[in-house]
Amino acid sequence: MIIVMGTPGAGKTTVLTEASKDRKGWKIVNYGDLMFEIAKEKKLANSRDELRKLHISKQREIQTAVAEKLAAMKGNLILDTHCSINTPAGYYPGLPNSLLSKLKVDGLVLVTASLEDIAARRKKDATRVRDEQNAEALAEHLRINEAMLSAYSVLSGAPVIIIQNTNGKLDVAVDRLVSFLDSFKG
Amino acid sequence: MIIVMGTPGAGKTTVLTEASKDRKGWKIVNYGDLMFEIAKEKKLANSRDELRKLHISKQREIQTAVAEKLAAMKGNLILDTHCSINTPAGYYPGLPNSLLSKLKVDGLVLVTASLEDIAARRKKDATRVRDEQNAEALAEHLRINEAMLSAYSVLSGAPVIIIQNTNGKLDVAVDRLVSFLDSFKG
Amino acid sequence: MIIVMGTPGAGKTTVLTEASKDRKGWKIVNYGDLMFEIAKEKKLANSRDELRKLHISKQREIQTAVAEKLAAMKGNLILDTHCSINTPAGYYPGLPNSLLSKLKVDGLVLVTASLEDIAARRKKDATRVRDEQNAEALAEHLRINEAMLSAYSVLSGAPVIIIQNTNGKLDVAVDRLVSFLDSFKG
Numbered sequence: 001m002i003i004v005m006g007t008p009g010a011g012k013t014t015v016l017t018e019a020s021k022d023r024k025g026w027k028i029v030n031y032g033d034l035m036f037e038i039a040k041e042k043k044l045a046n047s048r049d050e051l052r053k054l055h056i057s058k059q060r061e062i063q064t065a066v067a068e069k070l071a072a073m074k075g076n077l078i079l080d081t082h083c084s085i086n087t088p089a090g091y092y093p094g095l096p097n098s099l100l101s102k103l104k105v106d107g108l109v110l111v112t113a114s115l116e117d118i119a120a121r122r123k124k125d126a127t128r129v130r131d132e133q134n135a136e137a138l139a140e141h142l143r144i145n146e147a148m149l150s151a152y153s154v155l156s157g158a159p160v161i162i163i164q165n166t167n168g169k170l171d172v173a174v175d176r177l178v179s180f181l182d183s184f185k186g
Numbered sequence: 187m188i189i190v191m192g193t194p195g196a197g198k199t200t201v202l203t204e205a206s207k208d209r210k211g212w213k214i215v216n217y218g219d220l221m222f223e224i225a226k227e228k229k230l231a232n233s234r235d236e237l238r239k240l241h242i243s244k245q246r247e248i249q250t251a252v253a254e255k256l257a258a259m260k261g262n263l264i265l266d267t268h269c270s271i272n273t274p275a276g277y278y279p280g281l282p283n284s285l286l287s288k289l290k291v292d293g294l295v296l297v298t299a300s301l302e303d304i305a306a307r308r309k310k311d312a313t314r315v316r317d318e319q320n321a322e323a324l325a326e327h328l329r330i331n332e333a334m335l336s337a338y339s340v341l342s343g344a345p346v347i348i349i350q351n352t353n354g355k356l357d358v359a360v361d362r363l364v365s366f367l368d369s370f371k372g
Numbered sequence: 373m374i375i376v377m378g379t380p381g382a383g384k385t386t387v388l389t390e391a392s393k394d395r396k397g398w399k400i401v402n403y404g405d406l407m408f409e410i411a412k413e414k415k416l417a418n419s420r421d422e423l424r425k426l427h428i429s430k431q432r433e434i435q436t437a438v439a440e441k442l443a444a445m446k447g448n449l450i451l452d453t454h455c456s457i458n459t460p461a462g463y464y465p466g467l468p469n470s471l472l473s474k475l476k477v478d479g480l481v482l483v484t485a486s487l488e489d490i491a492a493r494r495k496k497d498a499t500r501v502r503d504e505q506n507a508e509a510l511a512e513h514l515r516i517n518e519a520m521l522s523a524y525s526v527l528s529g530a531p532v533i534i535i536q537n538t539n540g541k542l543d544v545a546v547d548r549l550v551s552f553l554d555s556f557k558g
Contacts, residue, residue, distance in 0.1 A: 056292060089369040090293060090345030097341050106428060107462060140348060147336030150519030155469050159462030162512060183461040242478060275555040276479060276531030283527050326534060333522030
């Protein structure tokens with residue numbers, strides 16, 4: 001399993017979609033979709049924003065169910081998730097050790113971008129709730145992402161890459177992800 | 187349990203004292219006080235500075251005793267401690283995994299401030315021994331703090347917030363801590 | 373056991389060699405040499421560069437054998453290794469938790485230097501393959517190193533120091549390492 005993470009506005013989904021076009025062997029699983037699916041089944045949330053604002057004990061209950069579902073999946077998986085999630089109650093790790101220790105992780109990818117590129121993309125995307133207002137808060141979030149990414153790598157033993165998804169250079173970011181995926185074939 | 191951490195000079199104690207005035211449900215426990223209490227009982231140290239300079243094996247012995255005491259405490263606790271401790275023999279993690287894994291942590295708070303604010307406050311406070319001499323060493327300590335904080339979050343699954351305690355804006359820092367505490371009520 | 377880590381070009385080996393001249397009680401073990409020795413025995417690699425490019429499953433197999441060998445060694449050991457290893461397939465942690473958890477670590481040392489000093493030293497040293505081409509990539513590597521170092525400290529409970537090995541000030545770096553080693557005597 002490869003885990004691909006990113007901050008909202010870093011363009012993770014675009015990079016991932018483009019990269020997977022040429023790589024049919026990989027199945028993409030979205031962590032947030034799995035969380036939301038299970039939250040709906042358990043009647044804990046009706047929207048993604050409600051889900052993000054749930055009490056920590058409920059979040060943990062859902063995460064445990066997701067971890068079990070993921071650990072049981074077969075084949076070459078790409079898990080699409082957040083590195084850390086910025087909620088009103090603080091940054092939550094996207095891969096807490098209680099989840100990470102249940103998964104067999106082969107590689108960790110963080111898709112990121114410059115502060116300017118992320119801010120510009122967020123302005124355009126008014127359809128999703130964005131919590132971070134200014135450059136300082138965003139810079140802090142990116143630092144936390146890198147530090148958590150490093151902790152995930154130490155705990156799992158899996159290698160990490162950080163992909164810069166610069167405006168106008170999507171092809172470079174996609175190529176980097178494709179070559180990373182190719183290094184795990186077989 | 188909520189854990190509130192800070193670098194000397196970040197104003198952690200002030201923020202914590204102000205925030206707890208309005209929040210009677212929380213009991214504050216100071217980790218250093220507990221360490222010192224146990225070190226005195228074991229006749230290992232007579233002052234806090236002696237305690238900080240103890241050999242690592244003695245520090246670990248005391249930490250184990252503190253962890254057991256903390257794990258046995260009831261109610262809504264705020265643990266007041268360091269994120270990392272800068273000793274002559276290096277930075278020690280305030281929450282090594284041997285301690286962290288024994289605690290049920292709901293939230294992690296780092297109180298910090300700009301290099302300028304911390305340096306200015308340390309100059310005023312001549313009553314405590316301060317090991318860091320210059321801006322570069324302090325910047326390094328703050329980076330280590332953020333990275334360790336992120337590792338604590340990954341290991342415990344608990345969310346983190348970083349509170350900037352800017353000179354002249356204590357009320358903003360206090361409000362942030364109060365709203366964080368309130369998100370864990372019940 | 374003390375673990376001394378560094379980025380290629382930081383001058384770790386020089387600092388370590390100088391520091392150990394005066395400290396006869398310590399035995400230096402090079403992790404890469406141990407890895408290569410075992411890789412050759414298992415007929416998995418004929419050169420250090422081949423070793424670095426091995427598939428993750430083979431790397432892990434070798435690491436397990438090295439961990440067992442290290443855990444069985446007696447006396448005051450200095451383990452000479454990388455903090456993170458920059459391979460074509462991403463940064464690998466030098467001390468993944470699967471290895472770290474098998475060792476009894478007393479102290480963690482990162483030898484580092486400014487971007488300029490590292491770049492200049494790498495230019496001179498054309499005898500080894502260097503993967504990092506530019507300042508941005510190197511800065512990223514140094515940030516990952518500090519974050520992984522912090523995670524190692526949290527997991528092991530061992531203190532960390534970061535030694536700046538500045539051009540023309542080798543004696544300062546050596547003195548720092550000597551005094552760190554001395555704090556663990558006995």
